Amino acid sequence: MTVNYAKRAEHVGRSATREILKVLDRPEIISFAGGLPAPELFPVEAIKEACSAVLDEAGEQALQYSTTEGFLPLRKAIVKRMEAVGVPTDADHLLILTGSQQGLDLTGKIFLDKGDTVICESPTYLAAIQAFKAYEPRFAEVAMDDFGMRMDELERTLQQNPGAKFIYTIPDFQNPTGRTMVLERRKQMVALANQYDVVILEDNPYGAIRFAGEALPPVKSFDTEGRVIYLSTFSKIFAPGFRLGWICAESDFMNRYVSFKQASDLHSDVFAQRVAAKYLELNDLDAHIQKIKAVYHARREIMMHCIETCLPGHLKHSAPEGGLFIWVELPESINVQALFDRCLKNNVAFVSGDSFYPNEAKQNAFRLNYSNMSEERIKEGMKRLGEALSEYA
Template sequence: MTVTQPAPVPAPVPAPASPPPLAARARSIGGSPVRDILAVTARPEVINFAGGLPAPELFDADGIAAAYRAVLAEAPARALQYSTTEGEPALRAALAERTSARGLATAPDDLMVTTGSQQALSLLSTALLEPGDTVLVESPCYLAALQAFGLAGARVVAVPGDEHGLDPEALEELVLRERPKLLYTVPTFQNPTGRTLPAARRAAVAEVAARCGLWIVEDDPYGELRFEGERVPWIAAQPGAEDRTVLLGSFSKIMAPGLRLGWLRAPGELRRACVVAKQAADLHTPTLNQLAAARYLADRDLDAHVARVAGAYGVRRDAMLAGLTDALPAGSTWTRPEGGMFLWARLPERYDTTALLPEVVGHDVAYVPGAPFYAGEPDRATLRLCFVTQTPEEIAEGLRRLGEALRARR
């Protein structure tokens, strides 16, 4: 008699274990609403006032292309090789000269080149902030700065202000009470409001920082885009601010954002800490882009180019201001920037611009709701409009659509 052995029962396969969770800071910080809106409104028929995009038809594409060709023809090995973390000497020398000419004596070694000024915010957060440290910001504040400080685990507190910017007396009260590490500000043509902090307040901010002990991070991506009024000196140039102010600059708004070239000017110890942080982040900003920018500055008149761009932007601002009265409901208010790229509007209290946005996009126009720009309780009736990306004719049509969408909601 043959005995058949039963087939062995396979052992159960254990379920794979889940990978460890993301860091708490990555889970707690959302994405950029501006980037999300740009993705939703990518349809060509949408007139998009949401993005902070320079006008591409105003780029000096021929001049930039010529600079790249010259660098690749004359020094290809260097242009395609690794570079120093601090940045290419030729570019830092040119930037130092431009900064000095604008009233802030600067040596090349005072500067560090970054991959866009946004990277400078990340490097400063790494160099200065421990989780739980307090950072003071404007209200409202540049959205990507809130993201950078949030990812560093900082506690972000808004400084009260008015239509002219932050209030130095309120700043001092918060410094004494909260003991923050730094104040972040965009004092000239601020994003998102377009407002400019007056000279007297800049001096007062520098005095508070010197007396109470505070780093100031002065972000100036828009300052050269002035189309009316007189230039206001940097906070970094105020007495008492020399050893505690970091000045950030960028080619994104005055040359082209695709170059991803920014820089920071900082006191020695902090700048060296940022160099170490950058070594860990990306080693250095692309050599080719740096050398091409330096060549452009040597061969072309960037100031003349910026003047042409600012002139065009002034015409576009005027077109937006001309159409707002008909587009926005009675009782609305808005800023009148003297330069930059943005203006800020507030609708009557009953409006929630976040809730309204899908309906507005249905009319093939878009804005950025104001709520994400607040570190504290948001004003939900606010919105940001970018006036530089479209022509005056497109701005007029976009505002007509916006008015139509808002009237349909009343």
């Protein structure tokens, strides 16, 4: 049998993190590799109540086919949350997604012909790279510093890539770096997008998980021409298992997203949508998010302390005020893959930084997750990581 796959099949492999997660199931390994929320914080009892209420009140509708756009009361609840962060909108400009990952896939599908350019932070979210690659684009990477994507570099990239389809950015507690784009740059990004007539895809899964510093308005809040497409999710503030994300965009974009979502999976799980809406009706999600933030803050403090005390002093690292990740840079003398192998022998794991570069992989950094583990395990894992690193001394 000869099988001729589409050319795009050459570009899409499995995600390094998700494949690593499978290997790391062994209980003796302390894994900082995933990007998982703390499961002990999931509001299991409240969700159980919401499930029963949904099935009692509207069982037949909750289990039937439904509209692609999504359950209206859930969209209305999201409208309120969008307004609270400075993005006034309405339910017509919201579409429920099967996780925000689907928003990445649909954005690629809607905008990218083979050879088109995507502009993104360097490094950037590996599953976004994977989603976009299915549509065979070129990637133009823009350097970051501690204040987010560099705007001088962005302008140079826009000049060098006329007709680029969109700028992909994760402004808050970026994955993988944990860095946040400062206020002034958010305004500048919109101004540059207006000037160079390009769409912005703002991916904001972590914005609500800010445990220090001052909240910044989304890039979309500065949008004057309806060119910012905003993507977020319930995965980090409620529960990722339900696969519920959303996209907020202007009508012409929205029409495309709805059509292509219809072709992709008809609609997202109706029952999950109704359970989420019922949960939001019966509970205070913001109070729940406060609990998440307190726990993640404490874990971040421990991990930062361990970086200072267990790892060699010369390592540069980010200092996130929210989200789930810290980015650690290595001296040129240490290859991150070799370090990863050494760490695995030491029963500790991370994601090596090379996975986060769409073009040439850099071997000089790794991502640590602190949300998914007790403080004791963080301490023990960081000790093991420090031991592995000390062998390079």
